[in-house]
Amino acid sequence: NASFLAKRGFQVQLFESREDIRQAKIVRGRSINLALSLRGREALKHIGMEEKIVSKGIPMHARMIHSISGKQSPIPYGKKSQVRLSFNITPFLLLAAEAYPNTKLNFGYKLSDWSFDSGMMTFQGPNGTEEEIYADLIVGCDGAFSAVRKQFLRQSRFNYSQTYIPHGYIELTMPPINGQFAIAPNFLHIWPRNTFMMIALPNMDKTFTCTLFMPFEEFDKITTGAQALEFFQKYFPDAVPLMGVAALKRDFFQLPAQAMVSVKSSPYHMGDRCVLMGDAAHAVVPFYGQGMNAGFEDCIVFDGIMDQFNEDLSAVLLEYSKIRVPDDHAIADLAMYNYIEMRSHVNSRWFLFRKFLDNFLHRIMPRTIIPLYTMVTFSRMRYHEAVRQWQWQNKVSRIFVCSFIRYLMIWHCVIGRRPAKAKNLKKESE
Amino acid sequence: NASFLAKRGFQVQLFESREDIRQAKIVRGRSINLALSLRGREALKHIGMEEKIVSKGIPMHARMIHSISGKQSPIPYGKKSQVRLSFNITPFLLLAAEAYPNTKLNFGYKLSDWSFDSGMMTFQGPNGTEEEIYADLIVGCDGAFSAVRKQFLRQSRFNYSQTYIPHGYIELTMPPINGQFAIAPNFLHIWPRNTFMMIALPNMDKTFTCTLFMPFEEFDKITTGAQALEFFQKYFPDAVPLMGVAALKRDFFQLPAQAMVSVKSSPYHMGDRCVLMGDAAHAVVPFYGQGMNAGFEDCIVFDGIMDQFNEDLSAVLLEYSKIRVPDDHAIADLAMYNYIEMRSHVNSRWFLFRKFLDNFLHRIMPRTIIPLYTMVTFSRMRYHEAVRQWQWQNKVSRIFVCSFIRYLMIWHCVIGRRPAKAKNLKKESE
Numbered sequence: 001n002a003s004f005l006a007k008r009g010f011q012v013q014l015f016e017s018r019e020d021i022r023q024a025k026i027v028r029g030r031s032i033n034l035a036l037s038l039r040g041r042e043a044l045k046h047i048g049m050e051e052k053i054v055s056k057g058i059p060m061h062a063r064m065i066h067s068i069s070g071k072q073s074p075i076p077y078g079k080k081s082q083v084r085l086s087f088n089i090t091p092f093l094l095l096a097a098e099a100y101p102n103t104k105l106n107f108g109y110k111l112s113d114w115s116f117d118s119g120m121m122t123f124q125g126p127n128g129t130e131e132e133i134y135a136d137l138i139v140g141c142d143g144a145f146s147a148v149r150k151q152f153l154r155q156s157r158f159n160y161s162q163t164y165i166p167h168g169y170i171e172l173t174m175p176p177i178n179g180q181f182a183i184a185p186n187f188l189h190i191w192p193r194n195t196f197m198m199i200a201l202p203n204m205d206k207t208f209t210c211t212l213f214m215p216f217e218e219f220d221k222i223t224t225g226a227q228a229l230e231f232f233q234k235y236f237p238d239a240v241p242l243m244g245v246a247a248l249k250r251d252f253f254q255l256p257a258q259a260m261v262s263v264k265s266s267p268y269h270m271g272d273r274c275v276l277m278g279d280a281a282h283a284v285v286p287f288y289g290q291g292m293n294a295g296f297e298d299c300i301v302f303d304g305i306m307d308q309f310n311e312d313l314s315a316v317l318l319e320y321s322k323i324r325v326p327d328d329h330a331i332a333d334l335a336m337y338n339y340i341e342m343r344s345h346v347n348s349r350w351f352l353f354r355k356f357l358d359n360f361l362h363r364i365m366p367r368t369i370i371p372l373y374t375m376v377t378f379s380r381m382r383y384h385e386a387v388r389q390w391q392w393q394n395k396v397s398r399i400f401v402c403s404f405i406r407y408l409m410i411w412h413c414v415i416g417r418r419p420a421k422a423k424n425l426k427k428e429s430e
Numbered sequence: 431n432a433s434f435l436a437k438r439g440f441q442v443q444l445f446e447s448r449e450d451i452r453q454a455k456i457v458r459g460r461s462i463n464l465a466l467s468l469r470g471r472e473a474l475k476h477i478g479m480e481e482k483i484v485s486k487g488i489p490m491h492a493r494m495i496h497s498i499s500g501k502q503s504p505i506p507y508g509k510k511s512q513v514r515l516s517f518n519i520t521p522f523l524l525l526a527a528e529a530y531p532n533t534k535l536n537f538g539y540k541l542s543d544w545s546f547d548s549g550m551m552t553f554q555g556p557n558g559t560e561e562e563i564y565a566d567l568i569v570g571c572d573g574a575f576s577a578v579r580k581q582f583l584r585q586s587r588f589n590y591s592q593t594y595i596p597h598g599y600i601e602l603t604m605p606p607i608n609g610q611f612a613i614a615p616n617f618l619h620i621w622p623r624n625t626f627m628m629i630a631l632p633n634m635d636k637t638f639t640c641t642l643f644m645p646f647e648e649f650d651k652i653t654t655g656a657q658a659l660e661f662f663q664k665y666f667p668d669a670v671p672l673m674g675v676a677a678l679k680r681d682f683f684q685l686p687a688q689a690m691v692s693v694k695s696s697p698y699h700m701g702d703r704c705v706l707m708g709d710a711a712h713a714v715v716p717f718y719g720q721g722m723n724a725g726f727e728d729c730i731v732f733d734g735i736m737d738q739f740n741e742d743l744s745a746v747l748l749e750y751s752k753i754r755v756p757d758d759h760a761i762a763d764l765a766m767y768n769y770i771e772m773r774s775h776v777n778s779r780w781f782l783f784r785k786f787l788d789n790f791l792h793r794i795m796p797r798t799i800i801p802l803y804t805m806v807t808f809s810r811m812r813y814h815e816a817v818r819q820w821q822w823q824n825k826v827s828r829i830f831v832c833s834f835i836r837y838l839m840i841w842h843c844v845i846g847r848r849p850a851k852a853k854n855l856k857k858e859s860e
Contacts, residue, residue, distance in 0.1 A: 153583075153592075156689045157646075161591030162583075216587075259586045 003047040003093075004299050005139075006100035008306065013133065014097060015109040015123060017147075034089060035060075035188075035201075035289035037377045043296035046303065049096045053089060058202045064187035070238035074187065075355065077373060089292070111147040114138065116155075116274040137313060138274040141295070144263055146280035152270055160265045165285055165339060167196070168216045168257030174243050176206035182242040183208065190342065191236050197342060198236055210243065219257040225249030260285050262332050267321035272314035277302070282328035287338040290376060294331050297380070298324060330384035334376065357397055369393055433477040433523070434729045435569075436530035438736065443563065444527060445539040445553060447577075464519060465490075465618075465631075465719035467807040473726035476733065479526045483519060488632045494617035500668035504617065505785065507803060519722070541577040544568065546585075546704040567743060568704040571725070574693055576710035582700055590695045595715055595769060597626070598646045598687030604673050606636035612672045613638065620772065621666050627772060628666055640673065649687040655679030690715050692762050697751035702744035707732070712758035714765040717772050720806060724761050727810070728754060760814040764806065787827055799823055 006012045036044075036057060044050040062076040097103050108126030115121075119138060123131045140148025152158045174182050181202060183189060189200040189208070196214035203209060222228050229249055232240050240248065263283035269275045278295030301324055302316075309315040341351070361369035370379075370393075375386040436442045466474075466487060474480040492506040527533050538556030545551075549568060553561045570578025582588045604612050611632060613619060619630040619638070626644035633639060652658050659679055662670050670678065693713035699705045708725030731754055732746075739745040771781070791799035800809075800823075805816040 157594045159593050161593075163589050163591075164587045 002097040002103055003049075003100065004303050005137075006097065006103045007047065008303075008311070009102065010137075012097070012100070012103040013106060013135070014103065015106045015111065015133075017108065017110045017142075020094070020105075020107045034292045036089065037289065037293050039290075039293040039297040039300075039380055042380060043300050046300060047096050049092060053092050056092070056204065058204065059186055060188045060202070061186050062188075064184060064189045066189060066191045066236070066238060068193070068235065068237070072184075075352075077377065111142075114148070114151060116151060116270045119273045136273060140274070140276045140280045141278045142280050144261055144279045144283035146276065148274070149265070149276055149280050151274075152265070152276065155270055158265065158267070158270070161263070163262045165260050165262070165336075166215045166217075167213045167339075168219055168259055169211050169213045170219070170252065170255065170257050172210045172212065172243060172248065172251050174200060174208035174210050174239070175247075177242070179206065181206050181208070191239070192342065193235050196235075198239070199342075200239075210239070214257070216257060216259075222252070225252070228252040262336060264329055264332055266325045266329075268324060269317035269321050272317055275302075275317050275320060281324075282332055284332045284335040285339050286335070287342050288331065288335040288376065290331050290335060293377075294328060294383070298328075327383040330387045331376070334372075334383070334387065354397070357401070358393075361393075361397060361400070369396065432527040432533055433479075433530065434733050435567075436527065436533045437477065438733075438741070439532065440567075442527070442530070442533040443536060443565070444533065445536045445541065445563075447540045447572075448537065450524070450535075450537045464722045466519065467719065467723050469720075469727040469730075469810055470723040472810060473730050476730060477526050479522060483522050486522070486634065488634065489616055490618045490632070491616050492618075494614060494619045496619060496621045496666070496668060498623070498665065498667070502614075505782075507807065541572075544578070544581060546581060546700045549703045566703060570704070570706045570710045571708045572710050574691055574709045574713035576706065578704070579695065579706055579710050582695070582706065585700055588695065588697070588700070591693070593692045595690050595692070595766075596645045596647075597643050597769075598649055598689055599641050599643045600649070600682065600685065600687050602640045602642065602673060602678065602681050604630060604638035604640050604669070605677075607672070609636065611636050611638070621669070622772065623665050626665075628669070630669075640669070644687070646687060646689075652682070655682070658682040692766055694759055694762055696755045696759075698754060699747035699751050702747055705732075705747050705750060711754075712762055714762045715769050716765070717768040718761065718765040718806065720761050720765060723807075724758060724813070728758075757813040760817045761806070764802075764813070764817065784827070787831070788823075791823075791827060791830070799826065 002012050002014050036053070041050055041054065044053055062074045065073050065075060067073070094105065098105060106123075109131070110124040111121060112124050112130075113122040116138070119135045121133045121135065121138065123133060125131050138148065140146050142148055149160075153160060176182060183200065185202040185206075187202075191198040196212070196218060198210055198212045200208040200210045222231055226249070229240070229245060232243075232248055261283055262285050263279070263281075265276065265281055268277070268281045277298045279291065281298070282294065284291050284294065302320055305316050305319050305323065309319065355371070358369065358371040362371055362374070370389070372386065372390040372393075375381050375389065376383065379386075381389070432442050432444050466483070471480055471484065474483055492504045495503050495505060497503070524535065528535060536553075539561070540554040541551060542554050542560075543552040546568070549565045551563045551565065551568065553563060555561050568578065570576050572578055579590075583590060606612060613630065615632040615636075617632075621628040626642070626648060628640055628642045630638040630640045652661055656679070659670070659675060662673075662678055691713055692715050693709070693711075695706065695711055698707070698711045707728045709721065711728070712724065714721050714724065732750055735746050735749050735753065739749065785801070788799065788801040792801055792804070800819070802816065802820040802823075805811050805819065806813065809816075811819070
């Protein structure tokens, strides 16, 4: 969003409590892999970074399901031309923002206090100094545990919820074999095991980042390297030789399982000079790959409203909350729904049949029936409209299936009765 | 809860940020009227305060519905023996706690920091002094905007939601007339007007506290005394002469409309030395009159679990969260449901018919069908079980109504066809 505002000619200052990620050593065990799909790409296009960033990512054309026996079966995302990308985007965003001369980046600054009335913020600087900064517009893009949001919570009539899911996650690495990806690179690999699952996303250095999602209580049961190995041999036997026994035993315990939170809030603005965006306003669980994309889309939507209201901030912020809250709540709910779908439904015949049916209906009625996943990932249809459309389509395809079954039954009756009728006719003619 | 713990022999210290309410002047415009029903009374019985407090309250035997034309119609709460009470309870609770020699009350102490690991708390004392207090168990009973809960929010895996409803409220007074209550005292008076409503609760000094619940946007439209009077004359014409024109015009603007919040959280404990109770854990909107009762019941439940686990705090706190969270979430949802029911359904024939049917079924099957209101207000059935039972009963009475309608239709057909058949028979016999 810094780039969007800078493009408009605002004097932009960016404050980050951590050090500059471009100068930092890589932090292990915390995901820096994000899926970039259409909504995110659109935002990057606005700031002229799309091609630069997309060329650095790895496209994923389909999901690859790993059964317990080691069998691999791809499930495409929809049309073949649709791709997703997986890589670390932060350095590029910083670069993009820095390209504007009216933007200043400040690292190691921690927000200690601020007022949404006066726009005054107090920061703890990198050398323990205290600095006061005044702003016309404060944009809180400071993540799921937002410091800016804390002030919102103290105000009356700010709705907020944070819901932790019972699952935690750990990250493991699958190294390259002979300098090549250990498994097919252009896929989102999934090992669905009902109550838990593992996924693997390709990185530019030919490694895969494997993420194991599992209830915390199950993590608690695994305390030794031998137990971790036994667990993997039982449920992910095909992955064990690729990840390496020694690495597995060691890396399983590198970090405790991380929690995942779904955050909803409304409104997104307070007064006429402060607004929350991205994870600060709406953190989602990572099961739809839309967290970053929704955050990027926030910027496009905000930018559009800035045009619409001629940068009159008090009108812009009001409209932004009104427009964006229902969409972000919809994607948060969808991500929660996919959290169940990915680890269990993906295994079921009914799910595969439904996917097949959706794609079939989409092919015969491409404008009427669009798979939910396509609407969310490969279009810019508003999230809450996508959900409404999906619910309507579910009704339609239920009717379709029912009619089809009825047709089969009638057909069966006709076929089944014909000889009987023929018999009767024969008898009568005798 | 201070009294419960003191009774067990714990050294109890109570810290309150405000001054001692018994020495304070009465704060106007903020509700101190609370409805005490069975759950709250049970808790008071445990600390030997029931009779003392109940005798100071005013029983309410029924709701009294005021129509726009001024017509009054009572709707009983169920059996006649069931009553509710309305008065300010805080001074009595302080008195009860103070009666234990192992309890110390501290007023004007503001919690600035605390740690759930060490049990160390830092307070800002009444004279600006800073005091450190160590405790084996920290009980956060510090209301909907709990200072203790803030620390919970910083921890991982603490689920929390705060939802403000679109309605605000203001309080007005209906003075006594010739030293007597202006309207019948032993009722909860309700003026339901669909999108908004007014209620009135009797006080010991023969006044009524009238509370107007209305969407904030409607409050915003009323800015002058004349507009306030016009509004009352249009919607509550019978109340205007009782409240007084001058008082109404003045008091309407005494305080801005207050917001109402529904707070849910889980778990209620953190580590093995801190627990949230009452509004700090689960603030509810005031439409079921269960806020205080649920908080008091927390104490009984906690006390029971203390017995069960021999005061082993780490086991007690775990069990307390497990047992109490679903019940408090259920009452929060019910209060939200009643928020709609009270201001609109109470007016509808269908609602009155359902109430009638529930009471009728209750009379013929007193153990099987119990009105929800009775289960919640006049029993100690667990809230979440009451909700489950209610949903089951709704199914039963829907079947009952459907069967009844079917029976009526069959009856109608039989009656309707008889002459036709008779005609046919006649014809045939001719």
